[in-house]
Amino acid sequence: MTTHHSIPGTVPFGPAEAMKGYALNRMCYSFNADDCRKAFLADEEAYMARYHLNDQQKAAVRARNVLQMIAVGGNAYYLAKLAGIFGLNMQDIGAQQTGKSVDKFKAYLQSFASKNEMVMKGGKNV
Amino acid sequence: MTTHHSIPGTVPFGPAEAMKGYALNRMCYSFNADDCRKAFLADEEAYMARYHLNDQQKAAVRARNVLQMIAVGGNAYYLAKLAGIFGLNMQDIGAQQTGKSVDKFKAYLQSFASKNEMVMKGGKNV
Amino acid sequence: MSKILGSVSTSHIPSIGKAIALKLQQDAYWKPFFDGFHKVHSWIAEQKPDVVVVVYNDHGLNFFLDKMPTFAIGAADSYATADEGWGIATIAPVAGDPKLSWAIIESVVEDEFDVVTCQEMLIDHAVTIPLQLLWPDQVPPPVKIVPVCINTVQHPLPTAKRCLDFGKAIGRAINAYGSNQKVMVLSTGGLSHQLDGERAGFINAEFDAECLQALINTPEDLTRYSIHQLVELSGTQGVEVLNWIVGRGILGARAEELHRNYHIPISNTASAIQVLQAV
Amino acid sequence: MSKILGSVSTSHIPSIGKAIALKLQQDAYWKPFFDGFHKVHSWIAEQKPDVVVVVYNDHGLNFFLDKMPTFAIGAADSYATADEGWGIATIAPVAGDPKLSWAIIESVVEDEFDVVTCQEMLIDHAVTIPLQLLWPDQVPPPVKIVPVCINTVQHPLPTAKRCLDFGKAIGRAINAYGSNQKVMVLSTGGLSHQLDGERAGFINAEFDAECLQALINTPEDLTRYSIHQLVELSGTQGVEVLNWIVGRGILGARAEELHRNYHIPISNTASAIQVLQAV
Ligand SMILES: [Fe+3]
Numbered sequence: 001m002t003t004h005h006s007i008p009g010t011v012p013f014g015p016a017e018a019m020k021g022y023a024l025n026r027m028c029y030s031f032n033a034d035d036c037r038k039a040f041l042a043d044e045e046a047y048m049a050r051y052h053l054n055d056q057q058k059a060a061v062r063a064r065n066v067l068q069m070i071a072v073g074g075n076a077y078y079l080a081k082l083a084g085i086f087g088l089n090m091q092d093i094g095a096q097q098t099g100k101s102v103d104k105f106k107a108y109l110q111s112f113a114s115k116n117e118m119v120m121k122g123g124k125n126v
Numbered sequence: 127m128t129t130h131h132s133i134p135g136t137v138p139f140g141p142a143e144a145m146k147g148y149a150l151n152r153m154c155y156s157f158n159a160d161d162c163r164k165a166f167l168a169d170e171e172a173y174m175a176r177y178h179l180n181d182q183q184k185a186a187v188r189a190r191n192v193l194q195m196i197a198v199g200g201n202a203y204y205l206a207k208l209a210g211i212f213g214l215n216m217q218d219i220g221a222q223q224t225g226k227s228v229d230k231f232k233a234y235l236q237s238f239a240s241k242n243e244m245v246m247k248g249g250k251n252v
Numbered sequence: 253m254s255k256i257l258g259s260v261s262t263s264h265i266p267s268i269g270k271a272i273a274l275k276l277q278q279d280a281y282w283k284p285f286f287d288g289f290h291k292v293h294s295w296i297a298e299q300k301p302d303v304v305v306v307v308y309n310d311h312g313l314n315f316f317l318d319k320m321p322t323f324a325i326g327a328a329d330s331y332a333t334a335d336e337g338w339g340i341a342t343i344a345p346v347a348g349d350p351k352l353s354w355a356i357i358e359s360v361v362e363d364e365f366d367v368v369t370c371q372e373m374l375i376d377h378a379v380t381i382p383l384q385l386l387w388p389d390q391v392p393p394p395v396k397i398v399p400v401c402i403n404t405v406q407h408p409l410p411t412a413k414r415c416l417d418f419g420k421a422i423g424r425a426i427n428a429y430g431s432n433q434k435v436m437v438l439s440t441g442g443l444s445h446q447l448d449g450e451r452a453g454f455i456n457a458e459f460d461a462e463c464l465q466a467l468i469n470t471p472e473d474l475t476r477y478s479i480h481q482l483v484e485l486s487g488t489q490g491v492e493v494l495n496w497i498v499g500r501g502i503l504g505a506r507a508e509e510l511h512r513n514y515h516i517p518i519s520n521t522a523s524a525i526q527v528l529q530a531v
Numbered sequence: 532m533s534k535i536l537g538s539v540s541t542s543h544i545p546s547i548g549k550a551i552a553l554k555l556q557q558d559a560y561w562k563p564f565f566d567g568f569h570k571v572h573s574w575i576a577e578q579k580p581d582v583v584v585v586v587y588n589d590h591g592l593n594f595f596l597d598k599m600p601t602f603a604i605g606a607a608d609s610y611a612t613a614d615e616g617w618g619i620a621t622i623a624p625v626a627g628d629p630k631l632s633w634a635i636i637e638s639v640v641e642d643e644f645d646v647v648t649c650q651e652m653l654i655d656h657a658v659t660i661p662l663q664l665l666w667p668d669q670v671p672p673p674v675k676i677v678p679v680c681i682n683t684v685q686h687p688l689p690t691a692k693r694c695l696d697f698g699k700a701i702g703r704a705i706n707a708y709g710s711n712q713k714v715m716v717l718s719t720g721g722l723s724h725q726l727d728g729e730r731a732g733f734i735n736a737e738f739d740a741e742c743l744q745a746l747i748n749t750p751e752d753l754t755r756y757s758i759h760q761l762v763e764l765s766g767t768q769g770v771e772v773l774n775w776i777v778g779r780g781i782l783g784a785r786a787e788e789l790h791r792n793y794h795i796p797i798s799n800t801a802s803a804i805q806v807l808q809a810v
């Protein structure tokens with residue numbers, strides 16, 4: 001596997017994650033179908049077993065903990081479907097992962113707005 | 127679509143065939159599954175309708191006519207699965223398409239055996 | 253001969269779909285974003301494209317990790333949407349242009365691009381939201397589409413150079429295609445954002461500014477970045493800028509920037525719009 | 532460093548599978564074909580490969596025209612077989628080598644090959660029959676595999692030059708891979724045959740001889756042929772020789788031919804076996 005310097009707080013979804021997370025991501029991919037979402041909600045444990053999640057993956061899902069899900073190979077694009085089932089939006093997820101309140105996380109995003117004008121002007125003052 | 131000089135008796139499976147033959151090939155692809163083969167055998171017309179074959183495709187299948195199937199977009203790799211249902215092997219199909227008896231078709235193939243030695247010797251007398 | 257008019261590039265953030273469904277265009281949060289489309293609408297009204305080549309990435313609707321393409325091109329009569337699992341509205345199927353699709357596929361394969369050919373293809377919010385933004389009153393839009401899907405999901409991703417070259421190859425195919433159709437490019441995704449990890453919420457306006465400038469007439473400048481550097485500079489999902497790079501390649505050597513909008517934040521993303529006219 | 536030993540190339544005609552199941556190896560029709568494997572068996576016994584990169588084409592089991600890849604590489608722990616619809620026996624799953632698969636995938640994508648990555652992949656007779664021919668007494672075989680699937684089904688096909696270059700890129704990836712594994716190449720398909728159309732039964736021994744000679748040390752000579760010319764010269768399914776060209780590319784610049792067998796007809800096909808040792 002290619003190795004790079006690490007980027008703090010960032011796990012690019014590469015071969016190691018793809019192998020490790022396959023079962024979890026496959027379960028999340030199934031949530032495109034409404035009956036699969038319902039089956040998961042009706043019996044979460046049975047559904048995770050059917051998709052062969054390992055113990056760490058099951059624990060991460062039970063804990064609704066996104067960082068744990070990433071640590072066990074979850075991919076953001078597929079995890080979004082699971083987050084949707086739990087009623088979490090992208091700010092909820094961002095807040096959870098960064099240890100901020102949702103309001104603090106939104107304020108953090110808002111703080112970048114001060115740069116809008118610079119970019120509109122062609123980044124001349126970069 | 128790219129055009130080339132035509133090769134007599136030969137239709138490379140390209141874009142025109144892929145578009146035209148999609149429904150027929152999709153039906154043939156389903157025959158990987160035993161229950162689909164059984165469903166086809168139980169009610170051929172209903173099965174063809176379910177896969178949206180057009181009238182020419184249905185007629186070619188009803189006639190068990192391989193050249194017709196190719197003319198309506200059938201691809202050899204998928205049609206092989208349909209031929210299997212009809213109990214036709216590659217020599218039966220070859221005979222049908224070339225208008226020979228099966229024995230004549232086999233003899234035709236056998237006639238090339240005279241060249242084996244030339245190829246084994248490195249094609250020196252090519 | 254078919255003619256490439258230019259390109260519209262835009263973010264495809266899912267929450268935009270909800271804002272459209274709830275008619276929040278005049279809401280204070282949304283107005284700076286939606287107002288960015290007025291000039292896009294007048295440019296489209298003036299240019300009247302017949303076909304739109306949509307360069308995007310799939311978000312786990314049509315492709316899964318069992319068979320993950322680097323580059324995929326749709327070749328269907330019609331492209332349906334479907335449930336993505338988290339409440340994004342589906343829209344009526346969008347018409348395809350399979351003959352143009354196949355002309356592009358034949359040309360780029362001859363040019364040594366190893367594409368996946370999709371005669372059935374579900375399109376997700378990365379196609380439907382931009383189409384709704386460009387033609388807000390017409391669903392389905394009054395154009396045919398050719399979807400071009402880029403892997404931004406599972407590394408290894410295609411390099412920025414490969415993406416630019418892929419776009420150039422598509423551009424050559426369109427220019428050689430013998431129709432009178434007017435072709436528009438629609439590139440979707442980005443700009444900087446990161447949804448996952450402790451760095452979630454990462455945004456990099458300086459790098460976005462650099463990308464927007466380079467995309468006008470010096471897209472080669474972006475090819476010096478490795479994928480790892482692009483992740484570092486634009487975020488794990490900010491690499492969707494690869495879609496913009498492919499789209500820029502299609503336009504050809506020279507372009508003029510007619511319009512730009514940049515607005516932070518929409519959801520967790522630095523939203524951006526850019527209209528480039530081919531010259 | 533891993534080492535590329537050489538390659539075995541063989542036809543993968545479905546009826547071979549039936550002959551194996553019915554134990555017809557000594558039958559007059561089959562003996563000239565099966566006898567061609569004695570030297571293959573002794574070469575393998577002497578070389579003891581750990582991993583086999585199998586270059587083949589799918590026959591409508593794992594891929595359909597909805598999503599048709601040009602090049603696909605398996606990256607699974609294990610590859611199952613399945614019902615192909617016309618009586619070919621399935622065999623026990625074959626072990627994969629996902630780490631080598633991913634090393635190849637990362638390297639060839641960096642080298643601008645746009646592969647499909649398959650973490651689940653059904654293998655068909657084009658993989659299982661050659662494995663049974665090479666290890667007749669061991670099912671599953673005592674090796675791990677990396678399946679590499681080439682589109683020979685739906686035109687446009689990758690050009691012969693692109694196939695040779697793809698093989699070379701895979702070879703570079705294997706040579707750079709830091710393991711002590713001994714890697715063998717297994718290319719399957721061909722040689723000349725045509726199943727469909729009024730030209731069904733077409734065979735071209737002269738062209739097959741040219742291919743077998745060129746594959747030893749001048750595979751570039753084959754890249755002057757367009758796909759259309761390859762169809763004309765080797766038949767609609769004879770284009771499976773593209774798999775052999777990819778496999779030859781993997782070996783590197785120089786090879787020595789240790790063994791050849793050529794026998795017409797097996798079913799409708801000019802069957803061939805070639806063993807090349809990397810030098
Ligand atoms: Fe996205």
Ligand SMILES: [Fe+3]
Pocket residue numbers: 543590657720721768771
């Ligand atoms: Fe074959």
